[in-house]
Amino acid sequence: MNLIERYIQEVTRRLPEKSRDDIALELRSTIEDTLPDDYDEKDIKAVLEKLGNPAVLASGYRDQPMHLIGPHYFDVYISLLKMILPIAATISLISTIAVYFMGYHGEETVIHVFLDIAGFGVWRIIEVGIQTFFWLTLVFAIIERTDKGNDQQPLTVTLKKWTPDDLKSIPYIPKKKAIRKCEVFGSLMWTAIWATLYYYADNLIGIYEGGGDRLEFVTPALNQEVLLRYWPIVLILVVLEIAFALFKLIKGQWTKRLAVCNTAIELFGSTVFVMILINPDIMSQDFITYMADLFTITTKQVETWIIGGGAFFYMLFAAISVFDGFRKAGIR
Helix, strand or coil: HHHHHHHHHHHHHCCCCCHHHHHHHHHHHHHHCCCCCCHHHHHHHHHHHHCCCHHHHHHHHHHHCCCCHHHHHHHHHHHHHHHHHHHHHHHHHHHHHHHHHHCCCCCCHHHHHHHHHHHHHHHHHHHHHHHHHHHHHHHHHHHHEEEEEECCCCCCCCCCCCCCCHHHHHCCHHHEECCCCCHHHHHHHHHHHHHHHCCCHHCCCCEEEEEEEEEEEEEECEEEHHHCCCCCHHHHHHHHHHHHHHHHHHHHHHHHHHHHHHHHHHHHHHHHHHHHHCCCCCCCCHHHHHHHHCCCCCCHHHHHHHHHHHHHHHHHHHHHHHHHHHHHHHHC
């Protein structure tokens, strides 16, 4: 009897207090009816083992799951988590960079700037990731406990039962044709970096002097006033690159349409870059003179090398990007 009382206690202590007495009476009656007339401890153990773990039995009385998110919603939960986390992390990183440079006044060197952004950016991504994980988990935990159905079959992303017809709406994506989320994240990050360098070039790009842990920014390489003349078309390019990155995230694979869009953006970007680069006033005269003295060449050669080299490498990487897009789009 001591084992029976302990078992009933273990079940009822997990139940609401108002229902404990009734369930204890019902449970005791069930156990005693199951036992033979002349029972011993071995018979009691056999009956209790058949009833199962007290926690599981109590869960059945409460009609509540013993898990945070069960199999019915787990696949939907994981799919949403994989989709939302990278987007939230990217937005948080871009916003961190934007907020940092809105309050930047040129006191720090470029090394300290990037170290600060890296530190704040990583911390911000972790913070946003934890917040996203917490709130999404909380929502699904509430849904799990308010759903009174007993069906534990996993749902699809559309919150319906899986059928073979669902396969018709799922495109087959070869591994080499797929667009990885880290690729999209890298594209957005690169856009944030070059846009930051463009709008703050007079504080970040140039000649640094000094040693140890302190570098002093001496001469900017580019004329900020000339750069800002092109800000409307640069802003359009930034918006196009962000929109294209998100479009790639949605599509999930390279297609002919994506490759054509990529080509158009690369051509537009190349045109803007070359148009800015060939402006005769784009580079600071102090920077040109400094570089000419450093390498013992003429100022004209400095301009030719920088403009020619910059245009060549930009066009090269643009051509590689266009070729790679069409190559992946053609994979079957």
